[in-house]
Amino acid sequence: MKIEKVTAGLSIKRSVDAGTEEQQSIVRDIIQDVRNNGDQALFAYTEKFDGAKLYSLKVTQDEINEAYAALDDQMIKIIREAADNIADFHAKQKRETWLYTNADGSIFGQKLTPLDSAGVYVPGGTAAYPSSVLMNVMPAKTAGVGRIVMVSPPGKDGRLPAGVLVAADIAGVKDIFKVGGAQAVAALAYGTESIKAVDKITGPGNIFVALAKREVFGDVDIDMIAGPSEIAVLADETASAKEVAADMLSQAEHDTRASAVLVTTSEPLAKEVALEIEQQLSTLPRADIARPSIAQHGAIYIAATMKEAVRTINDIAPEHLEILTENALEYVKDIKHAGAIFVGRYSSEPVGDYFAGPNHVLPTNGTARFSSPLNVDDFMKKSSIIMYSKEAFDKHGAKIAAFARLEGLEAHARAIEARNE
Amino acid sequence: MKIEKVTAGLSIKRSVDAGTEEQQSIVRDIIQDVRNNGDQALFAYTEKFDGAKLYSLKVTQDEINEAYAALDDQMIKIIREAADNIADFHAKQKRETWLYTNADGSIFGQKLTPLDSAGVYVPGGTAAYPSSVLMNVMPAKTAGVGRIVMVSPPGKDGRLPAGVLVAADIAGVKDIFKVGGAQAVAALAYGTESIKAVDKITGPGNIFVALAKREVFGDVDIDMIAGPSEIAVLADETASAKEVAADMLSQAEHDTRASAVLVTTSEPLAKEVALEIEQQLSTLPRADIARPSIAQHGAIYIAATMKEAVRTINDIAPEHLEILTENALEYVKDIKHAGAIFVGRYSSEPVGDYFAGPNHVLPTNGTARFSSPLNVDDFMKKSSIIMYSKEAFDKHGAKIAAFARLEGLEAHARAIEARNE
Structure with a gap:
């Protein structure tokens, strides 16, 4: 791991993983196939990619019951408390x-409405985390989303992990489907016989999932494309080396591409x-994952002052x-860019990953410059409300018509003037 | 224009215009060229696509002064008031x-921070609207964005329209560049010698601009990909046919693809x-635009009840x-999906397009199901704050470690336990 002095911040070049052209083309073909052939395509890809031959995608109440039986009661209580x-x-x-009323009697406002539906993608295999189920579903639930659908690729046995099913049930998800990947x-974006289309898709996944989300973006909404996970620790001489190291390793064990940095x-x-x-x-x-992560992406930066250290954090x-x-x-007030700040x-x-309450779905790869933790706003949308009064109209109508004519939009001006007689 | 009875809402198939493969490939090449060759590429494309040979991209104070001189004082006053x-x-x-403090002394919160920088795209030609400059820039300004950059393709004379420059100056934009398109x-996404990269790009544009925004998404944030404009009018027998028609035409004159619907x-x-x-x-x-718009995308739906009419609006x-x-x-409370509601x-x-105050950058093409008007939140991001107390840690630490071990993440559990001694 490199140890370096910083004296003028860091200049970091980053880029989203856009996949190869081959991967993009595979994803486009899969999407088209699902649009054309619905469930039949989902069954075929699940057999091909996940090695599971299914006849029904939807998780049954029996499977949920079995999942509860497979976890110990103490663990179920912890998941409920989280x-x-x-x-x-x-x-x-x-x-x-x-809503508010102006002096001239006009009423303006902003209406907040939950999305009708949302789909949560939960990765399979070793990255099938019950905590991620909670973190993706609870904000949608709190927003008031009417229909929450969860999808996750099954194991070869055609099942989902018990922890994931229990977390989904505790979070109140009714529609869980055993299907993953771009399919x-x-x-979720276009619907099949079993799965009704949703308005927004959230949750992390591999490169095929990320490319598929990018591809359907616009037809439905998506959250940010997730990259590898990062931690930065800002510490002075009062910090415990043992604790700092343990925290850095808790990040590094996620992924060889994860990064852990101390400033x-x-x-x-x-x-x-x-x-x-x-x-x-x-x-x-998990040293086989954490060791290359630390070697390739770990770093310790030494700054002469706290001011310089904070600047370096903001660059990261x-x-x-x-x-x-x-x-x-x-120091919190000086931090401009960070997904979550642990003080x-x-x-x-x-x-924060598991229990405190704030979300663990956070902007990665420097996108904290412009993105936020997953939050309730992500599952609600706004509508502006404009109720102009006669007084306001009489006072400003001619100006509005003049503005429209400046832009060459005569019908706009006439729509105003149609009210004049 | 079709006139139809609706009895069970509408089922509308929509899709974002993803462009042709050729267009996508042109856009990727342009982006790569700008990343490789910076300003030189911008000058070359501006000559090629806009027919303007420039030696400097940045709008000068002289150009701003000339723009003010070209508008009449009354118009400048109206733009200021808007x-x-x-x-x-x-x-x-x-x-x-x-921030709030829990009973156990833990402090949780959400920090709001404006983006460092934002770029506004203003289309050229007949769609160069001063009102769009105001609508894109003012929310960023209100959010507290430090650096706002505007780009717009010049005319063959190498200039931007006076109204656009005056609106930009009134809105407080300091950096205006004469360049448009995917370049x-x-x-804006990657920076050149003249233009420093920004964190977020907003504003409408043609298919090449839309494809370029989609391509850079992730490296920077973008607003929704804009589609053609729409209006729906919900009216009963008390409405004036003349006013309804005038309002529908004000939408139709924008674009042959625009749609105006009465329910x-x-x-x-x-x-x-x-x-x-x-x-x-x-x-x-502009009948040559409005007429095909009405013929191809206009519709009048007759509903038996207001309930059915409202349902139809929500489907649209x-x-x-x-x-x-x-x-x-x-009826506002019954409207689930609409960008802006004019009452x-x-x-x-x-x-609302010009003057009242709410934004005119609105979700098009049915995306009001999951998107919002451009607003101040779009130019700020959130950071979660977690300051756990010793009391909370002592009470919950073991549960957190247990949750981590359920997910097979031992280093996470050990990070908690490193605090125990």
Whole structure:
């Protein structure tokens, strides 16, 4: 892992993974096939890609019951408590319709309406995370989305993991389908016999899922295209090297492409963290993932001042930021770009990954410059309301007509003047 | 124009214009050229596509001054007043950072931060609308975006229209560049010698601009891909056929692909509006555009009840909706999908297009099902804040570690347990 001094921030070149032309073409073909052949195409791809021959896509109540039986009661309680915490935090994000009346009697406003429907993609295999089910579904639920559909690729046994099914049930999802990949995205966007089309698709996936989401964008809404996960730790000499190292490794174990970065004003801490990481790696079950992640994408930057350190953090625009300094809360105001900010030593990133309440679906790969955590606004839309009064119309009608004529739009001007007689 | 009875809503098939493969390939080549060759590529494309040989892209103060001189003072005053109205409405949308403390001393919150930079695309030619400059720039301004860049293709004379320049200056844009098409989108996304890259690109454009925005999406944020403009009028027997027809034509004159639809419970009104449209078309300067628009995309639907009429409107999910009925405001609560709702006869659509304050950049082509008018939220992003207390950590740490182990993420569990000693 590189250790470097920073003196003038970082200049980072990033690019979204746009896939190869071959991958793009495969995805387009799959989408077209699903549009043409519906469920039949879904069954065929599920057999081909997931090795599962299914005759029905929808998860049954029996499967849900079996999933509950497979988890211990304590774990089910923890998932329920996490769901409640997530609901509590997201309820604070929810906004209401507002209207106001101007002095001239005109009424303006903004109407908030939940989406009719949303589809959540849950990846398969080792990345089938119950916590991601909660984090994607609860904001939609809180927004008031009427119909929430979940899709996830089955294992070779034609089943979904028990934790995923229990989390979906606790989150209140009624429609769970065993289908993944680009074919699942196509089904959510355009509908098949089994799966009714939705208005928005969220949730992470592999490159085929990401390309499919990009392809259907516009016909339906999507969330951001997710990239590999990142953490940056902002620490001074008061931080514990052991804790910093453990937190960096919790990111690194996700993916060899994940990145864990420390920015610190303390050279001794920098050295100690590097040693700690090596030591902790030696006993980590997923060291085969975490080790290359740290080697290729890990970094420790030493800054002369906290100001320089904060600037470096803003250049990184990390998905997760931990502030492990004296008076940690004071630095929050200086952070411009970060998906989630974890303040102080009791806010290790997993606190937010699983349990505290704020969302763990966060902008990756520097997109915190312009994107937000998944939130209730993502599942509601606005409509403007304009009720002009006669007084306002009489006062401003001629100006509006003049503006229309400046733009050469005579019918606009005449629509105003049609009211004059 | 077709006149039809509706009895069970409408089922509308829509698709975004994804362009031809040739167009997509042209756009990819242009983007790559701009990334490789910067300004030089911009000059070359501007000469090729716009017929203007430029040596500098940036609009000068002299050009701004000449633009003011070219408009009459009354018009400049109207543009200023419109800008103020837009600023007033959008200020009501602006939200602030919030934090709260739980009973266990944990602090959670959501930080709101304006984007560092935004780029506004303004189409050229007859679609170079000063009102669109205001509508795109003012929400960014209100959000507090630090750097707002505007791009627009010049005419053959190497200039931008006076109205566009004056509107940009009134809106406070400092950086205006004479470049359009896919090359302008590439410059905004990746930067050149003259144009520094931005974080988000908004504004409508032709198919090449739309494809370029789709291509750079992810590296920067974009607004929705705009389609042709639409109006739907919901009217009962109290509406004036003359006013309804005038409003429908104000939409139809935009584009032969624009659509104007009336949904009414009154068969006499339906017939009268059809006649009025013919009559008003006969004297309309842009009849060559409005006439095919009405013929191909215009429609009048007659519904037996207001309930059925409202259902039909929700199926259409129009960009603009006018409610011209008795007790018009009462129906607003029943409208689920519409970009902007114009209530009552004094709220002819041009009132909102130019002057009242709410945004005229609205979701088209049925995307009001999941999209919103351009608004201040589009130029701000959220960061979650999590400051867990020792009490919360002691109480919940073990549950969090258990959840992590359910997902097979041992380093996550250990990050929690590193705090235990």
